[in-house]
Amino acid sequence: MQKRKINFLLVWFVIIITLQLSFGIRALTTQFYLNNKHNIAGELEEVPQIGTPIAITNQVLIFFVDGMRYDKMLEANTPNMDALMVNGTTFSNYQVILPSYSRVNYAAFSTGATTNMTDVFANGFDEVLAIPTLYSLLADNNDLNTSLIVSGGGFSLFLGSDSDVNVEVDTISHSYIEGAEVKDAALATIPGNFSNIQFIEFDDVDAAGHDFGAASTTYRQMIENTDSYIGEILDLYDSLGQIENTTIVLFSDHGHEDIGGHGGETFAQMHGSFILAGKGVTSKGLVSDKLTRTNFITPTLLAMLGVPLAPTMNGQVLQDFIDSSIQTKAIYAIQQAEIMKQQFIATLNEFGILSSKAELPYLTGSDLVVNNITLAKGNYSITQYTASYNLAISAEESARLYFSLLLIQMKSLSELFRTLLIIGIVTIISATIFYLYRRRIIEVDHQEVFSKEQLLPQLLGMLTAISFCILIAASFGFKFAATSFNSTNQTVPPILTAFFVSGTLAIFIPWLAIYFLKRKSVEGRTFKDWKNMFLKSTIGSMFFITLPIFGYVIYYIAQFGPWPSWIIPPLADTYAFWIIGIMPCILYIVPLVLMLILWRSERKKITATANSV
Numbered sequence: 001m002q003k004r005k006i007n008f009l010l011v012w013f014v015i016i017i018t019l020q021l022s023f024g025i026r027a028l029t030t031q032f033y034l035n036n037k038h039n040i041a042g043e044l045e046e047v048p049q050i051g052t053p054i055a056i057t058n059q060v061l062i063f064f065v066d067g068m069r070y071d072k073m074l075e076a077n078t079p080n081m082d083a084l085m086v087n088g089t090t091f092s093n094y095q096v097i098l099p100s101y102s103r104v105n106y107a108a109f110s111t112g113a114t115t116n117m118t119d120v121f122a123n124g125f126d127e128v129l130a131i132p133t134l135y136s137l138l139a140d141n142n143d144l145n146t147s148l149i150v151s152g153g154g155f156s157l158f159l160g161s162d163s164d165v166n167v168e169v170d171t172i173s174h175s176y177i178e179g180a181e182v183k184d185a186a187l188a189t190i191p192g193n194f195s196n197i198q199f200i201e202f203d204d205v206d207a208a209g210h211d212f213g214a215a216s217t218t219y220r221q222m223i224e225n226t227d228s229y230i231g232e233i234l235d236l237y238d239s240l241g242q243i244e245n246t247t248i249v250l251f252s253d254h255g256h257e258d259i260g261g262h263g264g265e266t267f268a269q270m271h272g273s274f275i276l277a278g279k280g281v282t283s284k285g286l287v288s289d290k291l292t293r294t295n296f297i298t299p300t301l302l303a304m305l306g307v308p309l310a311p312t313m314n315g316q317v318l319q320d321f322i323d324s325s326i327q328t329k330a331i332y333a334i335q336q337a338e339i340m341k342q343q344f345i346a347t348l349n350e351f352g353i354l355s356s357k358a359e360l361p362y363l364t365g366s367d368l369v370v371n372n373i374t375l376a377k378g379n380y381s382i383t384q385y386t387a388s389y390n391l392a393i394s395a396e397e398s399a400r401l402y403f404s405l406l407l408i409q410m411k412s413l414s415e416l417f418r419t420l421l422i423i424g425i426v427t428i429i430s431a432t433i434f435y436l437y438r439r440r441i442i443e444v445d446h447q448e449v450f451s452k453e454q455l456l457p458q459l460l461g462m463l464t465a466i467s468f469c470i471l472i473a474a475s476f477g478f479k480f481a482a483t484s485f486n487s488t489n490q491t492v493p494p495i496l497t498a499f500f501v502s503g504t505l506a507i508f509i510p511w512l513a514i515y516f517l518k519r520k521s522v523e524g525r526t527f528k529d530w531k532n533m534f535l536k537s538t539i540g541s542m543f544f545i546t547l548p549i550f551g552y553v554i555y556y557i558a559q560f561g562p563w564p565s566w567i568i569p570p571l572a573d574t575y576a577f578w579i580i581g582i583m584p585c586i587l588y589i590v591p592l593v594l595m596l597i598l599w600r601s602e603r604k605k606i607t608a609t610a611n612s613v
Contacts, residue, residue: 007595009449009539009543009591009595010592010595012543012546013543013546013588013591013592016546016550016588017585017588019550019553020549020550020553020581020582020584020585021581021582021585023553023557023562023563023577023581024577024578024580024581024582024585025582026562026563027562027563027564027574027577027578027581028578028582029563030121030122030563030564031121031122031123031124031125032122032124032125032126033119033121033125033127034115034119034120034121034564034565035119035565036116036119036565036566037565037566038116038347038350038351038565038566039116039117039119039566040117040343040346040347040350041117041130041131041312043346043350044311044312044342044343044346045311045342046311047308047309047311047335047338047339047342048308048335049308049331049332049334049335050330050331050334050335050377050380051327051330051331051380052306052331053303053306053308053324053328053331053332054306054324054325054327054328055304055305055306055307056279056280056304056306056322056323056324056328057245057246057247057278057279057280057304057305058143058144058196058245058305059196059197059242059245059246059247059279060196060197060198060246060247060248060249060301060304060305061198061200061233061237061246061247061248061249061278062197062198062199062200062248062249062250062251063200063202063230063233063248063249063250063251064109064155064199064200064201064202064251064252064253065202065205065223065226065250065251065252065273066102066201066202066203066205066206066252066253067102067203067205067206067207067209067210067252067253067254067255067256067262068205068206068223068226068252068255068272068273069209069214069252069255069256069268069271069272069273070092070094070255070271070272070273070274071271072214072219072220072223072255072256073223073273075220076220076223076224076227077224077227078223078224078227079227079231080227080228080230080231080234081227081230081250081275083234084248084250084275084277084278085275085277085285085287086284086285087248087277087278087281087284087285088248088275088276088277088278088281088283088284088285089275089276089277089281089282089283089284089286089287089288089321090274090275090286090287090288091274091275091276091288091290091292092287092288092289093288093289093290093291093292094251094271094272094273094274094292094293095267095270095271095272095291095292095293096108096252096253096254096255096270096272096293096294097114097115097293097294097295098115098265098270098568098571099115099121099122099263099264099265099568099571099574100253100254100255100262100263100264100265100269100270100571101121101122101123101254101262101263102123102153102154102206102253102254103120103122103123103124103125103154104118104120104121104122104123105253105254105272105294106120106153106154106155106158106253107120107125107129107154107158108293108294108295108315109134109251109253109294109295109297109298110129110133110134110135110155110158110159110298111129111131111132111133111134111158111295111298111310111312111313112134112295112296112297112298112299112302112309112310112312112313112314112315113131113295113312113313113314113315114293114295114314114315115568116566116568117131117312117314118131121564121568123154126157127157128157128158128161129158131310131312132310132312133158133159133162133298134159134197134298134301134302135148135159135162135163135197136162137302137307137308137310138162138196138197138305138307139162141305141307143196144196144197144305144307145164145165145195145196145197146159146162146163146164146165146195146196146197146198146199147163147164147165147166147167147189147190147193147195147197147198147199148160148163148165148166148167148199149165149167149169149182149185149186149189149198149199149200149201150167150168150169150182150199150200150201151168151169151171151173151178151181151182151201151203152168152169152173153173155199155201156168159199163199164195165189165193165195167185167189169181169182169185173203173207174203174206174207174210174211175207176204176207176208176222178202178203178204178207179202179203179204179222179225179226179229180225180229182200182201182202182203182229183200183202183229183232183233186200186233186236187232187233187236190233190236190237190240191236191240194240194242200233202226202229202230204222204225204226205219205222205223205226205252206256207222208221208222209256209260209261209262210256210260210261211260212260213256213257213258213259213260213261214255214256214257214258214260214268215258215259219256230250234248243278244279245279246278246279247276247277247278247279247280247281247301247304248275248276248277248278249274249275249276249277249297249301250273250274250275250277251272251273251274251275251294251297252272252273252274253272253294254269254270254272255267255268255269255270255271255272256268256269257269263571264570264571264572265570265571265572272294274292274297276300276318276321276322280304280322280323280324281321281322281323282320282321282322282323283321286321288321290318290320292318293315294315295313295314295315296315296316296317296318297315298313298315299313299315299316299317299336300315300316300317300318300321300322302317303317303319303322303324303328303332304322304324306328308335309332309335309336309339311339311342311343313336313339314339314340314343316336316396317332317333317336319332319333319389319393325385326385326386326389327380327385329385329389330376330380330385330386330388330389330392331380333376333388333389333392333393333396334373334376334377334380334388334392336392336396337369337372337373337376337392337393337395337396337399338373340396340399340400340403341366341369341370341373341395341399343399343403344362344366344369344399344402344403344406345366347403347406347407348362348366348406351406351410358409362402362405362406365398365401365402366402368398369395369398369399369402372391372392372394372395372398373391373392373395375391376388376389376391376392376395379391407566411567414561414567415558415559418557418558418559418561419558422554422557422558448536449536449539449540449543450540451536453517453518454514454533454536454537454540455540456513456517457509457510457511457513457514457517457537457540457541458510458537458540458541458543458544459541459544460509460510460513460541461505461506461507461509461510461513461537461538461540461541461544461545462506462541462544462545464505464506464509465502465503465505465506465509465541465545466502466545466548468498468501468502468505469498469501469502472494472497472498472501472502473494473498475494495579495583499583499584499586499587503587503590506538506541506542506545506587507538507541507542507590508538509541510534510537510538510540510541511530511534511537511538513537514530514533514534514537515530518530518533531601532598532601532602535594535597535598535601536598538590538591538594539591539594539595539598542587542588542590542591543591545584545587546584546588549580549584552576552580553577553580553581556569556573556576556577559573560573
């Protein structure tokens with residue numbers, strides 16, 4: 001049987017280029033749409049309320065301040081925000097939904113749901129939300145009209161189609177005049193179009209955060225400017241005789257690093273601002289350290305307005321901080337317990353890979369939740385509202401607990417499954433190649449790239465390239481790792497610098513090493529005399545560079561999956577996966593070209609030898 005010669009290096013580079021590009025580009029697309037195959041939103045049914053809730057407000061004024069970090073708000077001179085704190089509850093431990101991008105939290109506020117429901121993973125998402133929003137639910141309530149005054153972008157996309165009044169201010173993004181122009185539009189619009197629910201967006205603070213950082217005087221100045229705009233709008237409400245009838249919300253979508261930037265998992269990036277004040281708020285002047293999230297705001301507002309929750313909402317109603325009657329609180333507690341139970345059961349069924357034995361504790365837990373809900377409904381029916389409320393809260397907390405445990409277990413099982421799958425695939429391929437080689441069915445060719453005399457220069461080239469890559473990343477404050485997103489000016493230079501410098505070193509350091517090691521033994525001094533050794537040393541250097549890179553890609557896939565879905569990886573890992581998965585593929589073209597040159601050179605040598613004979 002004639003052996004089939006296989007060029008190992010050619011096959012290797014083709015495989016890793018194909019895999020890294022396909023995984024990297026597919027993962028990159030999640031910034032436009034998460035495409036979570038385990039999204040259960042379509043499987044959820046409406047959960048009717050057990051009674052008719054009584055609204056404690058019918059007017060809400062929502063101030064959204066993009067990028068305002070809580071501690072920096074406290075440090076600034078903000079008399080109007082301070083007045084809201086005195087007249088309401090401030091949540092000092094308000095942390096936004098991850099990743100701490102704007103559109104992720106626009107969606108979380110709009111829907112009262114997290115990323116696994118909204119499918120919004122980054123600022124690139126540019127579609128209408130597929131699940132109910134605050135304004136779509138209010139649109140079904142003919143007694144409440146809505147208004148949106150924004151500078152365009154996400155909130156207009158997510159809420160605008162259901163808003164009775166939708167004012168998009170034509171302004172320059174991040175220009176430091178956006179806030180003033182939005183304020184002027186609000187002062188001009190509100191008197192003639194007074195709405196029950198008024199949403200107003202201010203973006204200047206975020207602009208300063210990106211340009212100068214949260215520790216800058218400009219950032220503080222933009223907070224103070226925004227405070228003055230809020231004061232003018234509050235004065236307008238007062239002049240219209242509406243301030244005492246209005247519930248006021250002030251919140252942000254993320255914080256900022258002192259040097260600027262957000263999107264990651266640090267406390268500075270996640271620590272936003274949230275104040276609930278005015279009509280219907282029980283604890284005036286309270287600063288609560290309760291952990292709250294962006295998706296808590298809309299369910300709480302709906303409860304205050306007496307509007308039923310959507311089955312996709314997984315944010316909590318902040319029952320302890322609103323002045324609803326105990327009967328109304330029981331109604332919402334029962335509904336939310338049933339919503340969380342339904343989401344838990346739907347998720348358990350969606351995964352469907354647990355054994356009966358492993359599934360039993362969750363089914364038992366579900367039965368306990370159902371039992372508590374049944375008891376809560378029974379107590380409600382006999383007007384024991386306090387007991388009903390307490391049982392429903394207990395049921396909701398239990399459902400959330402079992403839900404969390406399920407997700408933790410599924411994450412661990414998924415990691416184990418992916419790890420075993422990768423090990424299995426590698427083992428099968430290696431065993432197959434070894435068997436075919438031993439049976440002399442194939443012959444593995446590497447164009448004599450791997451030899452004792454080439455090994456040291458190749459390893460030296462690889463180690464030098466990787467070392468310089470780390471040094472360059474360190475010199476840029478490790479922005480290469482993309483632990484936070486601030487601007488392309490901060491992320492692109494270190495990436496491109498590390499890429500080109502390291503690539504150049506990987507090509508030419510082996511040449512220098514070969515030259516110094518072999519300069520006394522090689523006859524001749526022209527490039528032609530050294531060419532084949534140079535080519536082989538560079539190809540080998542590139543091969544060894546692929547090993548840690550591909551190793552990281554495999555590690556990431558084993559831990560998080562080939563692209564984000566229901567598991568949301570840390571942003572630094574996601575960025576690194578995009579960069580390391582895609583960028584080196586450009587560099588891998590070099591060894592392919594050099595292998596072609598080497599092959600042509602060897603063919604010419606064989607032809608010349610044959611002709612001489």
